[in-house]
Amino acid sequence: MPNITYVQPDGARRTLVAAAGSTVMQTAIANDVAGIVAECGGSAMCATCHVYVDPEYIDRLPPVSEVENEMLASAASERRETSRLSCQLSVGGDVDELVVHVPSCQV
Template sequence: MVNVTYVLSDGSHRSVDGQIGQSVMETAIGADIDGITGECGGNVMCATCHVHVQNAADTVLPTMQPEEEEMLQCTTSPRSNDSRLSCQLVLDETLNGLVVRLPQEQ
């Protein structure tokens, strides 16, 4: 299990244990986290799973692929340096304790 904390748009926190190999988006949807839609099912086609990774500079994240970079240009909420698509963050042991902040809108 890998623990992920979601900081919801109202400031509240929800910690969820996800399975290794699941994405941060899949983990959120499975736990009924309000604020991550994932309309495309994790196929990097909608940007409705946009999150901001807390302490992104200190976290070892998968390399952002060009498709994700392109979709992050289409987010409803402003993109920042810590923006990622949660469908592209696949859980492994190195992401245990990951904290992501959800934008005000998707």
């Protein structure tokens, strides 16, 4: 089972076991991870599940899609090179471990 570590703005870390094929957002919502709002429920229609992928893991992920890129432009927190929508990040397969940093605000 894949592990996802969520790092809060204050540096607090929480590692969760995720179901293979689930998204970083789904795992966060199911486990009440603070800072992941997910207003659209994973439809890539908002940027309230914005995360910063730890640079060590960014190359393991598929590239940002055009839709995701457009949504990231409206993120409440600063967009960075490692910014992703957590609803678009599936775990399992090639991604068996992931570290993401939760931004200080989503809305």
